[in-house]
Amino acid sequence: MSEQPQQIELPPIKFFADGSDDDTKKANLDAVLPSPGFPDTALLIADSLSKRADLIVLDYSAQVVNVRLQIDGLWHELPQKDRTSGDYMLASMKKLANLNYMERRNRQEGEFAAEFLNKKTTFDIVSQGVTTGERVVIHVNRKKPSTETLSDLGMRQKMIDQLKVHLGKPKGLILVSTLPGDGLTTFYRGVLNGFDRFMRDYYSIEEVSRVEEEVVNINPVTFDESNGQTAQSVVPDLLLREPDVLVFPDIPSGAMLDYYCDIALNDEKLVLTRIPAKSSVEAILRVMALKPTVSKFAEALQCVTYQRTIRKVCDACRQPFVPPPQLLQQLGLPPGRVQTLYNHTQPPPPEMSVDEKGNPVEVFVCPKCSGVGFRERTGIFELLNVTDAFRKAMLQSSDLQVLHNLAVSEGHLTLREEGVVHVAKGTTTVQELQRVLQK
Numbered sequence: 079m080s081e082q083p084q085q086i087e088l089p090p091i092k093f094f095a096d097g098s099d100d101d102t103k104k105a106n107l108d109a110v111l112p113s114p115g116f117p118d119t120a121l122l123i124a125d126s127l128s129k130r131a132d133l134i135v136l137d138y139s140a141q142v143v144n145v146r147l148q149i150d151g152l153w154h155e156l157p158q159k160d161r162t163s164g165d166y167m168l169a170s171m172k173k174l175a176n177l178n179y180m181e182r183r184n185r186q187e188g189e190f191a192a193e194f195l196n197k198k199t200t201f202d203i204v205s206q207g208v209t210t211g212e213r214v215v216i217h218v219n220r221k222k223p224s225t226e227t228l229s230d231l232g233m234r235q236k237m238i239d240q241l242k243v244h245l246g247k248p249k250g251l252i253l254v255s256t257l258p259g260d261g262l263t264t265f266y267r268g269v270l271n272g273f274d275r276f277m278r279d280y281y282s283i284e285e286v287s288r289v290e291e292e293v294v295n296i297n298p299v300t301f302d303e304s305n306g307q308t309a310q311s312v313v314p315d316l317l318l319r320e321p322d323v324l325v326f327p328d329i330p331s332g333a334m335l336d337y338y339c340d341i342a343l344n345d346e347k348l349v350l351t352r353i354p355a356k357s358s359v360e361a362i363l364r365v366m367a368l369k370p371t372v373s374k375f376a377e378a379l380q381c382v383t384y385q386r387t388i389r390k391v392c393d394a395c396r397q398p399f400v401p402p403p404q405l406l407q408q409l410g411l412p413p414g415r416v417q418t419l420y421n422h423t424q425p426p427p428p429e430m431s432v433d434e435k436g437n438p439v440e441v442f443v444c445p446k447c448s449g450v451g452f453r454e455r456t457g458i459f460e461l462l463n464v465t466d467a468f469r470k471a472m473l474q475s476s477d478l479q480v481l482h483n484l485a486v487s488e489g490h491l492t493l494r495e496e497g498v499v500h501v502a503k504g505t506t507t508v509q510e511l512q513r514v515l516q517k
């Protein structure tokens with residue numbers, strides 16, 4: 079077992095250990111600071127903070143430890159660690175979290191905190207033995223900037239104005255969609271914030287065990303599935319209060335969608351609901367796959383608003399280049415419109431950022447993105463306005479391409495076209511747009 083090299087300069091990070099009382103906390107921290115695993119712990123935790131990671135995953139196998147960070151929704155591999163230094167590091171982190179560092183098999187959960195660059199952050203750590211060794215998942219409870227409005231999320235003002243026309247309608251159905259796990263809740267909240275909530279009465283009908291985070295001026299009304307209730311158990315009473323808008327966070331079945339449509343068409347309310355999908359047109363097909371009465375759905379549907387998140391290239395280290403004419407043509411940009419596009423700065427390969435002993439060596443790292451090349455995300459959006467011609471087509475076809483082509487012929491801008499706007503503005507790169515569109 080080798081000693082930790084002494085020459086490594088540790089980042090200015092201060093740890094706070096957990097414990098049942100103050101004495102235990104102090105004893106845990108005092109044990110960790112001189113321990114052989116502390117330098118690697120300090121480096122990893124500081125790295126995760128400066129790169130704005132949301133998750134750290136350590137996979138222990140017989141010989142090595144694989145370390146990954148999740149940053150802006152994407153996994154980044156860090157240099158592998160040998161098992162010995164990985165074990166020391168994990169022992170330090172478990173001690174910080176007041177866990178038993180000898181325990182490598184049973185699941186353990188704990189937390190610790192660290193202060194770095196004047197910001198204190200808590201870390202939730204879960205360790206669990208697996209057949210190959212041990213897996214450790216650390217959630218970085220980063221304080222994120224609050225994205226509350228559609229404009230915060232990156233929607234263009236013109237599209238916001240168009241969406242608000244739909245949100246201001248007296249009746250009909252509005253569908254909100256993203257990829258699964260691609261910020262549906264945040265986008266949905268952004269759309270709800272797009273309502274003129276001070277002029278009308280809004281209710282969100284939610285199952286009691288899946289209550290949504292509250293949005294100002296939208297009144298939650300709950301039903302209890304364990305008591306055999308559905309949304310239909312509470313909506314009739316609610317309708318007596320003459321609400322303007324009813325919001326349903328999901329569509330449990332085609333029959334329930336029929337019910338939402340009845341509220342939209344017969345009770346003349348505006349209804350908003352959501353479903354995960356790959357595009358706005360696909361969202362319609364996902365709903366149709368639940369076998370609702372398509373004629374009702376088509377009649378009620380006013381628009382689909384769709385978001386996909388895309389990483390923003392770091393503006394401190396992005397690399398400008400003059401786009402060749404073929405590339406502009408592929409992107410559908412007229413010649414002369416855009417003089418410069420950008421690539422992200424590639425991080426050095428892991429073997430270049432460590433010496434032959436596996437110790438970190440000095441390489442230039444952009445201070446703004448910590449060498450990731452991208453920083454934060456924005457959204458690319460679709461707004462599908464459902465026209466009478468589109469409604470007619472919904473009754474005749476459930477083919478994605480047919481409905482997509484019709485929408486495009488009516489002037490619908492696709493995710494790709496919306497994404498190219500971000501590329502042309504230098505907000506993101508061609509490769510990042512391709513990556514995001516392939517999802």
Ligand SMILES: [Zn+2]
Nearest residue numbers: 392395444447
């Ligand atoms: Zn940068």
